[in-house]
Amino acid sequence: MMNRIYFDNAATTAMDPLVLESMMPYLGQQFGNASSIHSYGREARTAVEQSRKLLAEHLHVKPGELFFTGGGTESTTTVIHCAVRDLGVRHIITSPIEHHATLYNVQFLQSLGLIQISYVELTQDGHIDLVDLEQKLASSKEKTLVSLMHANNEIGNITDIVYVGELCEKYQALFHSDTVQTMAHFHLDLKKTKTHFVSASAHKFHGPKGSGLLYINHDVQIKPLIHGGGQERNMRAGTENVAGIVGFAKAFELSMEHHHEDAVYIRFLKDSMLEKLRESLPDIQFNGDTSERSLYTVLNAAFPLNERSEMLSIQLDIAGICVSGGSACSSGAQGGSHVIKALHPGKSLVPIRFSFSKHNTIAEIETVVSKISEFL
Template structure:
């Protein structure tokens, strides 16, 4: 893996993929199901003849697989084009449904994915009122803050199950109980959680839950929304009678088949996968914090997604580190891939109090089941060479070391 010449690292011929929070490689088992569906079941699943019935059977099987993975009923699973569509449907559809009961107040957190935040902004332009709950410095929504924010006209609470940038896992069960105590629907964006940690909708008590296939080694372009029986957000897409007349459009049969297969595979090896990714995560966190001065972990250590490492390297720009890592064959990110074209500091890091000049030097490394300890060690080797070298050339580092030291690796100011 390591390739040294003249005392420095040279570009690696092997790609080390450490951006699994952005997307994951499609599992061979899921890919095989996709190819089989594309090659065989060419009928429309709404058509009443044999090859249409064959396509419908593929949909039914995948729906049952997805439902079983989160302990739901197949009738509560509705396929979408992606996780963002599922979030939009849950948030906007619930708001429009509840508006008929004169409930026009919504609650979310300050560090949600933009699919939720931008849906909330759109609803504000339509006259809805939104409360954005603060987040603790460790990256958690406090139940007492939700309790204080709920009003008689609250229609929906939407809190993500696990943050996509810093990996902190939220107390969803407790938050949902608070919402239900006041008769309020509860939605969770579980795109980063499903397939990565145990998700049981019965245990969590949520009304709506979003997921996306490409986050758990399924194909891109397909997601799903769980709607608890009796909870019906207004349709987002109108047209035909697909998905029990709740989401129009001819179904992506092959993609849905791949989603079902991938999720079934993910949950069948979940404990093993979690243990493996946790080992890699903790190795990188412990080694970087001990070997690179003023490096800081963003978000609490626990509860945290098994594969998530989010670190700040004060004095540097994340984009610079990203380019250096790419030269060494390492794929990572400076935050959410959905906002990668923006140079603005991460709203997630801002929400937990990370100063802007430090937030700009943050990197996210996310492990998957295919990653190895050799790759984790290689990442640390490269960081231990790149960060000091870049800092030696950085005016930001020379001028800002006091700020970095005040904002220590433990997050204490």
């Protein structure tokens, strides 16, 4: 097989061999059910609780505020449904560029007549308009949940969730943030963010798929979404995915250990790609903000629409270069991205998302830019 180049790390990342190694015992000899009281069960329980403790220390929360789930989508679904069902939320303020895990859930609850949705305005470069958010909070008459992601998975823009948390406190709204693209990529002090709920997912930082985290602040009490057992202190029924939980914590720990040098290196890759694309294609544009207020892992280029640019992601795939034409978490279809549509309504540009990890190299950037210039 030809050597492939993987520039789709916002869709998922390669699992770190050390993460796999940490998980192996729980897929093999230490296969116990964490709810069993015998020695096999106790081994599994210890692994789960040690993982929770490690994460709680890093995130500056209590272990009792963290719940393991089956991924980012499940964490977000739990928050949105339970906030409406258990906390009397009747108004959800969100943005048109959230992940579908948020948008489809709020739209479903709206279709049942249970809530009203307000979509916060975006600025020119795709940031949340914080003045509009405050106006919407100030004029909200009903119990409100704000659900805004920390960083956008398609364009990379980062929202100041410390400030959003303060606004929510001022107007007594609940605050949920999808931190799927930022957890273990940035230092997150959840106490400082004044969030009530946070969603995260291990496979975005070299951990296993199907392993998620949900933070629920002690001040809020919700009932489980999934019933059928007393696991996760009665919050999430179902036998714990012990290996997945151990993998979550290990991936998190490894990411934070090398966080600074990895972040500097990956930002260098992103900036080099941006510069090289500009040099070889003077009419290229970029979706979202490409400055410091964006993920160092994501660069979303907008190519002028023509017969060749329309075929670009397919051509790159044929050449062994894996990128995303929007968000691979959803359709992956070129031009079909709800984020790009919300950002540039009516504009005909071909968006391609390049997303990097510590495994990428500058030589790969050079190859990809030269292939793109060749195709176009």
